Amino acid sequence: MSILYDEGQEAIATESRRVLDARTSKDRLLKLLTEVGQFDKPFWDTAVEQGWTALAIPEEHGGLGLGLAELGLVAQATGAATAGAPFLTVGYGAAQALVAAGVAELQAQWLPKLASGEVLATVAFAEGTTPLPAAPAVTFADGKLTGTKHGVTAGIAADVAIVLASHGGKPALVLAELSDANRAPIDSYDNTRLYADLTFSGTPGVLLIEGEAASTLALDLLARMAVVTAHEQTGGAEALLFTARDYALTRKAFGQPIGAFQSVKHRIAELYGFVEIARANCIHAVASEGKDNFVLAAADARIAATDAYDTAARDTVQVHGGIGATWEGGLHLHMRRARSLAVEQGNLMFWEDLLVDQLVGEPA
Amino acid sequence: MTDFEAYRASARAFLESVVGEFGKEARRGLSVEEDLAYGRRYMARKYDAGFGGINWPKEYGGQGLTHTHKLIFDTEEAQFAMPVVYFGISLGMPVPILMHHGQDKEFVKERVTKALRGEEIWCQLFSEPSGGSDLAGLRTRAEVDGNGWKLNGQKLWTSWAQYCDYGVIVARTDPAAQKHKGLTYYWVDMKAPGVDVRPIKLAGGDSHVNEVFFDDVRLEDSQRMSPVGGGFAVAMHTLMIERYIATDSAGFGPPLDLFVELAKDTDYAGRPAIEDGRIRSAIARNHAMRAGLDSITARAMLKMQAGMEAGPEGSLNKLVAVRSRQKLSELAMDLKGNSGFPYSEHVSAREDWSASWINAPTGRIAGGADEMLLNTIAEKILGLPQDHRPDKGVPFNQIPA
Numbered sequence: 110m111s112i113l114y115d116e117g118q119e120a121i122a123t124e125s126r127r128v129l130d131a132r133t134s135k136d137r138l139l140k141l142l143t144e145v146g147q148f149d150k151p152f153w154d155t156a157v158e159q160g161w162t163a164l165a166i167p168e169e170h171g172g173l174g175l176g177l178a179e180l181g182l183v184a185q186a187t188g189a190a191t192a193g194a195p196f197l198t199v200g201y202g203a204a205q206a207l208v209a210a211g212v213a214e215l216q217a218q219w220l221p222k223l224a225s226g227e228v229l230a231t232v233a234f235a236e237g238t239t240p241l242p243a244a245p246a247v248t249f250a251d252g253k254l255t256g257t258k259h260g261v262t263a264g265i266a267a268d269v270a271i272v273l274a275s276h277g278g279k280p281a282l283v284l285a286e287l288s289d290a291n292r293a294p295i296d297s298y299d300n301t302r303l304y305a306d307l308t309f310s311g312t313p314g315v316l317l318i319e320g321e322a323a324s325t326l327a328l329d330l331l332a333r334m335a336v337v338t339a340h341e342q343t344g345g346a347e348a349l350l351f352t353a354r355d356y357a358l359t360r361k362a363f364g365q366p367i368g369a370f371q372s373v374k375h376r377i378a379e380l381y382g383f384v385e386i387a388r389a390n391c392i393h394a395v396a397s398e399g400k401d402n403f404v405l406a407a408a409d410a411r412i413a414a415t416d417a418y419d420t421a422a423r424d425t426v427q428v429h430g431g432i433g434a435t436w437e438g439g440l441h442l443h444m445r446r447a448r449s450l451a452v453e454q455g456n457l458m459f460w461e462d463l464l465v466d467q468l469v470g471e472p473a
Numbered sequence: 474m475t476d477f478e479a480y481r482a483s484a485r486a487f488l489e490s491v492v493g494e495f496g497k498e499a500r501r502g503l504s505v506e507e508d509l510a511y512g513r514r515y516m517a518r519k520y521d522a523g524f525g526g527i528n529w530p531k532e533y534g535g536q537g538l539t540h541t542h543k544l545i546f547d548t549e550e551a552q553f554a555m556p557v558v559y560f561g562i563s564l565g566m567p568v569p570i571l572m573h574h575g576q577d578k579e580f581v582k583e584r585v586t587k588a589l590r591g592e593e594i595w596c597q598l599f600s601e602p603s604g605g606s607d608l609a610g611l612r613t614r615a616e617v618d619g620n621g622w623k624l625n626g627q628k629l630w631t632s633w634a635q636y637c638d639y640g641v642i643v644a645r646t647d648p649a650a651q652k653h654k655g656l657t658y659y660w661v662d663m664k665a666p667g668v669d670v671r672p673i674k675l676a677g678g679d680s681h682v683n684e685v686f687f688d689d690v691r692l693e694d695s696q697r698m699s700p701v702g703g704g705f706a707v708a709m710h711t712l713m714i715e716r717y718i719a720t721d722s723a724g725f726g727p728p729l730d731l732f733v734e735l736a737k738d739t740d741y742a743g744r745p746a747i748e749d750g751r752i753r754s755a756i757a758r759n760h761a762m763r764a765g766l767d768s769i770t771a772r773a774m775l776k777m778q779a780g781m782e783a784g785p786e787g788s789l790n791k792l793v794a795v796r797s798r799q800k801l802s803e804l805a806m807d808l809k810g811n812s813g814f815p816y817s818e819h820v821s822a823r824e825d826w827s828a829s830w831i832n833a834p835t836g837r838i839a840g841g842a843d844e845m846l847l848n849t850i851a852e853k854i855l856g857l858p859q860d861h862r863p864d865k866g867v868p869f870n871q872i873p874a
Contacts, residue, residue: 374852461758
């Protein structure tokens, strides 16, 4: 199963790359690495101005009514640029939660504001090392949330979160405004991800969905965010592939471009393989949206893209030699992002297990 | 239903009608010669049903359809394990190149028809002891002999030569020219006096490749298929002629399902191996890799159906799939442990992990070694420089041997 992008989608890919190329500043991103709680405002202004926040939100709620394919293409461009704000993916997850849960007044209240970028939303599912806890320690009772979600992406800045909690012993998805929650910002290796521990102490929330349906929806949302992230990882890996290629063409040693040495050129050719397999899996996942095999396809995409971005980060630095390891060179922006994206939305072990469960038909 | 879907359905209908007679089960336990006889009969049946030479011109006995139609048929046919392996090279390269470059049209038409019906088989005599990846390093000589040529030398790794009626061959006609410029391309009668075919037993026990010796073999000038000294270009054309062939993300080894079943059925450390994290990781990684390759292939098909050129990423298939198959086969053998020692030469690499493992190296070497494929990706797709080649611009007979 696959698709070919149509002209509109190709235009989104080209335009998002063009605008981010023009407006991304390596120096600005390097400075942000040392600041906790800050994100790249020029990037986020661009995202809102370009309508990326509205892309995958239905038209009746102020969105553009497009889908995973279009958002994925934008995510490839943001990945290539190591964009300095995390809101697109988790905002999409939160919006999809509202769309799928189907509570009309909540949709009317929140979706237009998410589409316009007026409200920043995130998703808080993971606990400890478990991306999708079956029995969350965070509880929801009498309309109030209690407990802590650690390392929530965008947790420092989000206005609202979709929280996976236990409600009377059953899993539930709860929408909570974060003004009442305690945020403990985390000084991390990739600070524009805005990680924070969110502690709820009787924080008011609204139940979206509970029980079996909540578990199913949470998995679907995680898979959707994983597919967006896989596009972002693929974009990052591809940018590194070209960076390595360009450097190998210009840098000379022993009287010839280093790209003429097989140890270097084969390393770069292998990266091409990683990138294209990741891209093909991303497209396959997009083509599988809404089908029975979607979670399996998302796992394929996630595994291939994580592998591609980690490998590209490792090998591109290696091809650059000493300059690749410097602060000013900036390749560590990708090294850092490769790791932060590899962990957000579930690590490799999680997706490998999930893939095998899907294949075998039952959890082992 | 689109034309392509209808074509796929008609291909399936034909294949289903003959699978009982020619499929895997009907041929279990046959010798190679017996299997080849089934293959010849199957090819004739296929030709009579209108599935021979699908994308070849009607004037030569083909069907005059598109490359996509052929890919659709090949993809379907591969699922039925028909006895077609003997004809893959013959119909893939030598016979198409004969249609392009053969001098005598009536002769060509007769050969094409017989090759499509499985009555004649052609081989490709390119590799030599001194030149495989470095094709232009070949040393087989063709010298002017009256109004024709005299051929002397040795070819190596020639698939199915022992069953072949004809071959296409590149030989050196001018040792004083630079190595790419002194070559000429011919067809050769494999039954001619002076041709000696000796099968080579491979590590897995089968002998589908050969060394072929030429001792004063007479070639008429009408057998020449390139200008004198223009053989390298025709050789390159031969290798490019199948621009997108049916691929297999399993690397022509067993499907991943077979590994999953093995892991479910095998206990390790007191529990099913499917619960072991190492096994799960291997399954997941292989699944992601194969799904990516399948998606690349599916997209190439969609592009070709839409009249567009398929992307260069299709070149990854063999490189990635066969390496992975090799490692997965090792892991499967580990899983079987001491119960996995029994071995037979007569099982298919698609059905058996040991057969897959022992035969994997040929898959990583034949038709472009991994290292050559990486060079091609680096140079043709990414624009990286060629390797340093000390023999460049040097007359062939002055290159140190």
